[in-house]
Amino acid sequence: MRTVRLTKESTKDILENLLKRSPNNYGKFEAAVADILANVKEKGDEALFSYTKEFDKVEVTADTIRVTEAEIQEAYEAVDASLLEVIRKALVNIRSYHEKQRQNSWFTSTENGTMLGQKVTPLNRVGVYVPGGKAVYPSSVLMNIVPAKVAGVPHIVMTTPPGKDGKVNPSTLVAAKEAGADEIYKVGGAQAIGALAYGTASIPKVDKIVGPGNIFVALAKKAVYGHVSIDSIAGPSEILVLADETANPHYVAADLLSQAEHDEMASAILITTSTELAQNVEKEIDGYLKVLSRREIIEKSLENFGYILIAEDMDEAIDAANEIASEHMEIVTKNAFEVMMKVRNAGAIFIGEYSSEPLGDYFAGPNHVLPTNGTAKFFSALSVDDFIKKSSIVYYSRSALKEIHKDIIQFAISEQLTAHANSIAVRFEDEDKKEEP
Amino acid sequence: MRTVRLTKESTKDILENLLKRSPNNYGKFEAAVADILANVKEKGDEALFSYTKEFDKVEVTADTIRVTEAEIQEAYEAVDASLLEVIRKALVNIRSYHEKQRQNSWFTSTENGTMLGQKVTPLNRVGVYVPGGKAVYPSSVLMNIVPAKVAGVPHIVMTTPPGKDGKVNPSTLVAAKEAGADEIYKVGGAQAIGALAYGTASIPKVDKIVGPGNIFVALAKKAVYGHVSIDSIAGPSEILVLADETANPHYVAADLLSQAEHDEMASAILITTSTELAQNVEKEIDGYLKVLSRREIIEKSLENFGYILIAEDMDEAIDAANEIASEHMEIVTKNAFEVMMKVRNAGAIFIGEYSSEPLGDYFAGPNHVLPTNGTAKFFSALSVDDFIKKSSIVYYSRSALKEIHKDIIQFAISEQLTAHANSIAVRFEDEDKKEEP
Numbered sequence: 001m002r003t004v005r006l007t008k009e010s011t012k013d014i015l016e017n018l019l020k021r022s023p024n025n026y027g028k029f030e031a032a033v034a035d036i037l038a039n040v041k042e043k044g045d046e047a048l049f050s051y052t053k054e055f056d057k058v059e060v061t062a063d064t065i066r067v068t069e070a071e072i073q074e075a076y077e078a079v080d081a082s083l084l085e086v087i088r089k090a091l092v093n094i095r096s097y098h099e100k101q102r103q104n105s106w107f108t109s110t111e112n113g114t115m116l117g118q119k120v121t122p123l124n125r126v127g128v129y130v131p132g133g134k135a136v137y138p139s140s141v142l143m144n145i146v147p148a149k150v151a152g153v154p155h156i157v158m159t160t161p162p163g164k165d166g167k168v169n170p171s172t173l174v175a176a177k178e179a180g181a182d183e184i185y186k187v188g189g190a191q192a193i194g195a196l197a198y199g200t201a202s203i204p205k206v207d208k209i210v211g212p213g214n215i216f217v218a219l220a221k222k223a224v225y226g227h228v229s230i231d232s233i234a235g236p237s238e239i240l241v242l243a244d245e246t247a248n249p250h251y252v253a254a255d256l257l258s259q260a261e262h263d264e265m266a267s268a269i270l271i272t273t274s275t276e277l278a279q280n281v282e283k284e285i286d287g288y289l290k291v292l293s294r295r296e297i298i299e300k301s302l303e304n305f306g307y308i309l310i311a312e313d314m315d316e317a318i319d320a321a322n323e324i325a326s327e328h329m330e331i332v333t334k335n336a337f338e339v340m341m342k343v344r345n346a347g348a349i350f351i352g353e354y355s356s357e358p359l360g361d362y363f364a365g366p367n368h369v370l371p372t373n374g375t376a377k378f379f380s381a382l383s384v385d386d387f388i389k390k391s392s393i394v395y396y397s398r399s400a401l402k403e404i405h406k407d408i409i410q411f412a413i414s415e416q417l418t419a420h421a422n423s424i425a426v427r428f429e430d431e432d433k434k435e436e437p
Numbered sequence: 438m439r440t441v442r443l444t445k446e447s448t449k450d451i452l453e454n455l456l457k458r459s460p461n462n463y464g465k466f467e468a469a470v471a472d473i474l475a476n477v478k479e480k481g482d483e484a485l486f487s488y489t490k491e492f493d494k495v496e497v498t499a500d501t502i503r504v505t506e507a508e509i510q511e512a513y514e515a516v517d518a519s520l521l522e523v524i525r526k527a528l529v530n531i532r533s534y535h536e537k538q539r540q541n542s543w544f545t546s547t548e549n550g551t552m553l554g555q556k557v558t559p560l561n562r563v564g565v566y567v568p569g570g571k572a573v574y575p576s577s578v579l580m581n582i583v584p585a586k587v588a589g590v591p592h593i594v595m596t597t598p599p600g601k602d603g604k605v606n607p608s609t610l611v612a613a614k615e616a617g618a619d620e621i622y623k624v625g626g627a628q629a630i631g632a633l634a635y636g637t638a639s640i641p642k643v644d645k646i647v648g649p650g651n652i653f654v655a656l657a658k659k660a661v662y663g664h665v666s667i668d669s670i671a672g673p674s675e676i677l678v679l680a681d682e683t684a685n686p687h688y689v690a691a692d693l694l695s696q697a698e699h700d701e702m703a704s705a706i707l708i709t710t711s712t713e714l715a716q717n718v719e720k721e722i723d724g725y726l727k728v729l730s731r732r733e734i735i736e737k738s739l740e741n742f743g744y745i746l747i748a749e750d751m752d753e754a755i756d757a758a759n760e761i762a763s764e765h766m767e768i769v770t771k772n773a774f775e776v777m778m779k780v781r782n783a784g785a786i787f788i789g790e791y792s793s794e795p796l797g798d799y800f801a802g803p804n805h806v807l808p809t810n811g812t813a814k815f816f817s818a819l820s821v822d823d824f825i826k827k828s829s830i831v832y833y834s835r836s837a838l839k840e841i842h843k844d845i846i847q848f849a850i851s852e853q854l855t856a857h858a859n860s861i862a863v864r865f866e867d868e869d870k871k872e873e874p
Contacts, residue, residue, distance in 0.1 A: 022663070022664070080851075083847065083848070083851050086844045086848050086851075087848075090844070090848065097553055100543065100545065100555075101555070106537065108537065115788075116534055116801060116802055116803060118537075118803075119780075121781050121782070123815050124781065124814065135852070135853065136852065137852050138851070139848060139852065208815050222662070222663060225659070225662065226459070226659060226669075226670045226812070228815065229816060232663075233663045250863055251860070251863060251864060254859050254860040257860070258854075258857045258859070258860040260856070261854060261855070261856035261857070262854075288859065292856050292859065293853075293855045294854075294855060294856060298856065340556075340830070343556075343828070344558050344561065346828050347828065347829070348829035348831060349556070349829065349830050350831045350832075351552075351830065351831065351832040352832055352833075352834075353864075354833050354834060354837070354838040354864060355831050355832050356860045356864065357860065358849055358854075358861055359838065359845060359861070360829070360831050361857060362844075362845050362848040362849065363841060363844060363845050364551075364553060364831050364833065365553055366553060366555075366829035366830075367829065371826075375666075376826070376828070377560070377561065377644045377826075378560055378644040378645050378665065378826055379666060379826060380826045380827040381827065381829050383827065385822070385827075389808075389813070389814075389815055389816060389817045390820065390822075391780070391782075391783050391784065391785060391786050391817070391818075392784070392785035392786065392797070392803035392804065392807075392818050393785075393786050393788065393803075394785060394786070394787045394788065394797050394801050394803060395787075395788040395789055395792050396789075396791050396792045396796055396801065397789075397791060398791045400791070401791040401792075401793070404526075404800060407523045407526055407527070407799075408795055408796060408799050410520065410523050411520070411523050411524075411799040412795055412798075412799065414517075414520050414523075414575070414608065415572070415573065415574050415575070416572065416730075417695075417698060417699075417731075417795075418698070418730045419691070419695045419697070419698035419729050420695045420795040420798060420799075421795070422691050422694070422725065422729065423688070423691040423692045423695040423793045423794065423795050424793055424795055426687055426688060427688060427791060
């Protein structure tokens, strides 16, 4: 954790350091990922099974790749009843928040016979990638599936790498079932992304792929973008706490560490107008480090990407926060709502000293899949918006088109698109001829 | 133009043929584009000027790269007054349609002190790419700039390659000024995309790049995706006319040709339940070909990617149309509105025999930047949505957090994220300790 006086220069240096974590800088794996994708596209299931054997050390076949109802029942028996209850409580909140994101088709019309509108349709098939490995995040399963379900996507296909026993982690399966996954397949890595993008005999092609993953998964998603849609490319987690002298250093330090524990590339930043708070937060961090189980990860993350920035005043602090555009932002200041109004760039904004970031990871309802690595300048949280698309609707009556047909013809001719002009002209050629002197 | 009996097999073959036009299949130019981008990122203006000399045969400098107010005034003098009037009329419609796409920030709250919401913020800087060359499309300038302007983007930066005289086409400049571009630069190709993505001394970095371009521009946009945002990757234009025996073959043929004239990769498809209509449309096309100025392009486009598909009934026709997911779709049938309700996948839907596709290109108001190449299954028309982003808002009072804090702690611990659990626990540690027996 470095303490730095905030200036334009220091902000620029910090931004450069943070951007080192971007998946855009991992070009060296691109060729390997391209190979895997090409192989899956060409050989389908055969390639999938062979990569699963190579990378996950598990034999899957066309008969075992799809998770069965019996396996799901087994998972329910293995999961702690009280965790299941918490998952269900969280689901109520997550669904309720995402239901407010639903968008309606709309139209406007005139009596002269014009109707313009926008028709909202859910995507037909969505693929949700869930990482495997030691860390198991049922909350992430909920956050990726619920918005698709609320959007009305009829086919939600999940893929996740099997463990060495050939099984999927029970809490992952239970979360998937509770959230509403329709089909679950035991395959991970770039090969899973290839299967979802191109389809194989066992796994259906989807229209969009979402969900977090390692660098191979991220690069594979980027490579298939355009052929299918993807969510934004996720980087390591981030928190930025904007605090003044009214903040409780005990809480601020705990919140910074809650993101630093994610992985060594995670970033925790405090921007404050109070030198005293800065010092106290540092002390508190040292205290927590002695007791927290993920100490090694936290220490590396703080060393590489942790900052305490001292700002001259709150406006300067907010400007820097807008430049950094953090995934998570906590505002722990006087008049925190007023400060929020000045924040342009942040994935999620947590206001006040009891809105600790983990509240949003699990429970409050907003999605925890958020733009990282400065992309909050142009990307948003995963939402129902990601699982719908809109078709423009245009209806003009004969009289409505007649009124403006000469304007369209002139515009088309100015662009030398004579067949465009012709398609309007033919509809009025008889009467336009009569009009001519 | 091939006439084919519609079957699952023939639909599949047609889809495969159409997908050949995808920019995903132009990997051979990727290395050249990567070179240009790397050069612009490293050398900035110097690289820009040198590429502009190489590709556009024009010397630009830091003093001349930005279009001046005097050049814009000159453009106004060069443009036909009646075209300017048409541009202004079209702008009224385009603005009015896009204003209906505006989205509001929202929140919900409870008396226990929870507030959840979504804050909508426009992007700060947007880059609009406008192609140069012989074909000049002021309509495209309007369609790319207006939604950004309506969204409230404060800085709209346009780039377009200069002609050999070092100037930008006057109608392009006039359209840009009318639509509300803030800065205009004379640079094109992959180098312009690099400048917008990374920034140079002359050209500011933007948050998102939109606008059509050749294969170099498309690949460059794909390459910088993630570092900045981009619009969907545009392929060649497409029209699909869904018609029954009530359709006028004279109009249908004219509409098919209006898209075929765009370029040799464009696709025009008629799906009809009427063999008679199919035959008459073919005859009409032959008639038009004799008189249309872009005959050569049209003939090649029809030969490569033109189809007349005969369907058994309207449901089969609609299913195939949903599979093809065309950029533009015209419905010229009995009960056209009912047919529209069954259409899931199309960029824009034109209903009835007077809603000819060019009406949407220029005048009606909906955006003419639409998803191509089957991507209407998951992408939408360019819209105000492309120029905003959303931040989640979370506020919980002490008592609201207290009520659920143990659930969050349990969820976090089940994911082995102890620092997450800690950040909630520290807020209630004193009273939780008291509660213990």
